[in-house]
Amino acid sequence: MEASVSAAVSVSALAMSVIFMVLIILIFTIKLLVKLIPYEAPPAPPARKVSAASSQPEQDDQVAAITASLAAHMGKRPDEFRIVNIQSR
Amino acid sequence: MEASVSAAVSVSALAMSVIFMVLIILIFTIKLLVKLIPYEAPPAPPARKVSAASSQPEQDDQVAAITASLAAHMGKRPDEFRIVNIQSR
Amino acid sequence: MEASVSAAVSVSALAMSVIFMVLIILIFTIKLLVKLIPYEAPPAPPARKVSAASSQPEQDDQVAAITASLAAHMGKRPDEFRIVNIQSR
Amino acid sequence: MEFSFSSSASKIVHSTAFTSLESGDALMIGVACLLVYLAIWKKFEPLLLLPMGFGCLLANVPMSMMASTDTGGLLNFFYQGIKHEVLPPIIFMGVGALTDFGPLLANPTTLLLGAAAQIGVYMTLIGAVFLGFNMQEASAIGIIGGADGPTSIFLASKLAPHLLAPIAVAAYSYMSLVPLIQPPIMRLLTTEKERKVKMEQLKPISQTVKIIFPVAVTIVCCLMLPGVTPLLGMFMLGNMFRESGVTARLHETAETHLINIVTIFLALAVGSSMTAESFLRLETLKIIALGLLAFAFATAGGVIFGRIMCKLSGGRVNPLIGSAGVSAVPMAARVSQKVGAEEDSSNFLLMHAMGPNVAGVIGSAVAAGVFLSLFGDASTSMDTHAALAPIIGNPEPGMQAVATVVEAIKQ
Amino acid sequence: MEFSFSSSASKIVHSTAFTSLESGDALMIGVACLLVYLAIWKKFEPLLLLPMGFGCLLANVPMSMMASTDTGGLLNFFYQGIKHEVLPPIIFMGVGALTDFGPLLANPTTLLLGAAAQIGVYMTLIGAVFLGFNMQEASAIGIIGGADGPTSIFLASKLAPHLLAPIAVAAYSYMSLVPLIQPPIMRLLTTEKERKVKMEQLKPISQTVKIIFPVAVTIVCCLMLPGVTPLLGMFMLGNMFRESGVTARLHETAETHLINIVTIFLALAVGSSMTAESFLRLETLKIIALGLLAFAFATAGGVIFGRIMCKLSGGRVNPLIGSAGVSAVPMAARVSQKVGAEEDSSNFLLMHAMGPNVAGVIGSAVAAGVFLSLFGDASTSMDTHAALAPIIGNPEPGMQAVATVVEAIKQ
Amino acid sequence: MEFSFSSSASKIVHSTAFTSLESGDALMIGVACLLVYLAIWKKFEPLLLLPMGFGCLLANVPMSMMASTDTGGLLNFFYQGIKHEVLPPIIFMGVGALTDFGPLLANPTTLLLGAAAQIGVYMTLIGAVFLGFNMQEASAIGIIGGADGPTSIFLASKLAPHLLAPIAVAAYSYMSLVPLIQPPIMRLLTTEKERKVKMEQLKPISQTVKIIFPVAVTIVCCLMLPGVTPLLGMFMLGNMFRESGVTARLHETAETHLINIVTIFLALAVGSSMTAESFLRLETLKIIALGLLAFAFATAGGVIFGRIMCKLSGGRVNPLIGSAGVSAVPMAARVSQKVGAEEDSSNFLLMHAMGPNVAGVIGSAVAAGVFLSLFGDASTSMDTHAALAPIIGNPEPGMQAVATVVEAIKQ
């Protein structure tokens, strides 16, 4: 019993050391990352960039699609009328 | 090598033939279908028909259910008042 | 055949007895439950209680969180201004 | 291997399903199309019958490896979920999450109507034995009268897996036909005066009772009939998610996407068991006939018991709510409402009929439990399985082969 | 087979669970009801404890075939997902999808608080060894101090599967008690002045850093402690779904219906392992006592290290955020906020406490990784498994039997 | 076991992945990061490439047990879903639920463009044989030209599982590059006048036709090429959920959370098969080169056939819609629209290009079916598997070992 308790203490000491070591490495990794890639004032998260970047062609597609189907229903040629803008929901 | 390349050419020729054959059969199937079941002007897709057809009895049920629970809460008999219509959200 | 049909009749009689027995026990269980825990007039279902009970601390947290992030963006200290209420969507 | 044009062409021709399409397969493809037609254009339980019909279509394309007996195939994989009784209990959890026991708790004696409707189960059992089915098969066929799809599948997969396909098809088809089958029987067995009986408002029920009820049912019923625990226990768990008020996330998932996913897999798997070999038999016709009998007797049983309750209560129970004891939630309750309203348009039976309706679900689960207690013991099911292996295939050879081998070596 | 009324009746009577209900089963049904009560009326982690309690209820109905050891049963099927370590990593993916590492990235030194709180893990390990548990068992018990449910289940299923049930129950129960356990310890170990420390606003973090961070953590931590890869890797994948901005569909599914589905299955499976045999032992009481010790020491470790950081930073760190290092997101951070606001209502610690809070999740995963590196090697786990087979049953006989047989034949 | 500080420390050091990290692993971690980069910052099919890259990262951490060949590991578990062809058909069901066949039905001759684009498949097949691949491998590589991810994975897992990783990566990467690869080829092979051709409005289609179409495709195609039933059948089932109008619940689940869940598992599993051993070979470079060839030829085939249709129709077909025959829905159709609009901004080709686009999906499924008919018979696939076992590991030893043992004993 005593032996195993002392083994447990050894293991605990070792494990705490490993944990602190791993997390300290992580801290320095983060500090490096944050230093290399600083936050820029106008918050332009990729997520929004995406929608901004791709919305234009997508809306073009939508305009094309809607024009085509409208044309089909109205019995006109797509170039006889023009959809200028689509307000999304 | 040469033998297997020529085998590959044979296989390719055959496979392309099969693909064209299968898809041509499909084309005629579609043409037949479209001819047999032409599109009818007022677009009444089953999806809407369903809701239209079943909404009435469903609403009846809803009216009944709501009447019953209202009755319970108001302490009146269901036939003492009448719900005429329910506006869905 | 005849033997097995009569066996089927026995089994059916027995099974119906068991079903009625089980469901009668359930009926008495329900009656007991409803008697012990009567319905109380102002309907306060736990569901609502929960949201009522926990919404206050949650909103406190939200106020704290929003205050903190606003502070970060406005470059002020959190105690320089105060958010009084948040209207949820 | 040689791949000349001609040898390859011959190989392709021989690998088409046409070369091995037998008349049975073609007929089953027709049956599949019929199911799809009924699902879409006749609205016969479309959530089940559409994927079931489509699964049947896929399974009957020769060499498609999509039959439930094609080990290693996609639908055989889903079929394992039926065979090992995983999918029906998950469906039942979702059904529990969708069920409101309020009307039942407000009027608990309607549980007896759910019991009385089980008479259809037993009439059918006797009829099935009369037609030559053995007791296990007859039980699985009888449960069609319970009008409960997952229960039917659950019991059939345990007691008579070789009859799973026709039983499932009969159960779901007749469930869809409830609005056609029930009203004439209801009118036949009641007087106009009885149909006009107005029922008292239901008492409101404390939320606490609603929370305790599923636990109580689980303890009472599962202790008495342990075989039904997977089904009834999961049903009640789903209801706890609903009523507890603290597990909204789980409730939402259980009653929407989880039940939908499992429904797709279950229906495909049932459809995949509809092969010519298992479906185009005299037994199927018998089962379809017996299923109709089951529904008619279940309706009659409920209505007659409703009349008895009407008498005993001094005319405070409308016997029309008895027919709702068959399960088929909420269709059967709507039928009660409709037939009642035809007689007197100010008569609102819907909520009163929901009591026997959910009681019918409990009732048929209990009936299944009784059958499992009687016929579902380990040795029997093993025997059944061994006997059926040549017919239904043996999709789980691993374990059993190991057992055999270990035995063999020991000797 | 004969089916006379009397023989059938006797069969049904003998097949009820009553005839084989032992006092242990009845007691466990009581424990199950207690868990359900705590979940619903005391709001103890209801998403886990409600299905866990219900699973325990079902498992302890004799002959229901719902215990985790009943091969072929429904809950045994779900239990395979724990045994083979599939479910906890999927849960962790969902937790990652719900986690915002912003506060941690803005103040990375708070990772040390997440490390310091692990002292609870090691005090408990030592205590457990002192109480007679072996090293693997003691590790699995110690991790309760990490206050992280999936990590506890993951580690217990690897190192001490026979203790899974009490460990899981203790972990989730104490996680719910964080608001009761922590405040007195926090007040005891800090001065009023320290509690009033106001912290600087957190810096905003570039989205790019938020995207790179999970990859960096995965590479750094998993290379050093490969055993924890399933858990930590999936956690970081979930966070990638969230931060990348290009996988909104996957993010939504991971943090809602997928985690909900897996939670239901996981909790039922854990509950199903709470059988009288595995739960009603002295060990369970010891584990419950050690779990409380673990939480207290974890809180103390975090707060004391917070004081050290307060000193070293010249009073810019409020030591109250140290207690949040235990995981239990976001409850522990709320406790920091609350205790801080009691002292000075203009003190906003919530966001600052989120840093150590998510650091605590990483910290306990790392602690689990260390244990797996030390005790989790193949041979040990095999030995463990063999040793435990008579106790926990052997739900995967197929593979091993084959191996044995092949060996036997070779000789 | 002894646990002194030094022995434990040595154990931990030896259990880190660093000690067994080889240059191949490190390189693959780099490849993984590249995929993640392309997914997030270049938007290369992020829903697939992000989890795929992350799976590759996890799999290449030594001793993480996350490679597809690590029996018992988490990603090996998901990999079984590819190996047994469960996941790709479920994805295809979701794709079917997302697909509108309206434009194809309005202009069925565009199916020929979907066929013509398959020329890329066969040019690549010939090229692959020329580069020394055998016929099965060459088929699996060729299908990259079909530009259809699930079909590529499905076929590769059947005919050349050892090449699954590079084939999947090539397929999804080039699918993302469609907007870069196609336009120059389209402009090269068409005249300005042709690019300015305006097409007539599409006829509206009866809903009934839309409902019957998937059943008709299933019957026609699966009877002729039964091997493709799991893929094509499930695709059409998903479309039935969409068009039938009676299964809204199932439709919603199939096209959202179910396809998302399966996408996560599938992509992780594919990523987990990208080990140094299987990926860092000359074959991978060859496959990547052949994949580019495949896409270029597919585009050319479609455009050239489009010119032929333009001629034959008397100038009523714009050949630019031919390039959409490669699948890659809806990207390829958008490319047609964009290139057309560059020439004349009043030219709306999008809806017209959707016809060949969905035809391309059917076309590559049919192409896969032909390969399965030619090379996918039972004996061949067995041989293939046995031959590959030393390379790809044998993740399903149970069944086969049993079979072997039973054989051995019989003798």
Ligand code: NA
């Ligand atoms: Na019923």
Ligand code: NA
């Ligand atoms: Na922790």
Ligand code: NA
């Ligand atoms: Na294609």
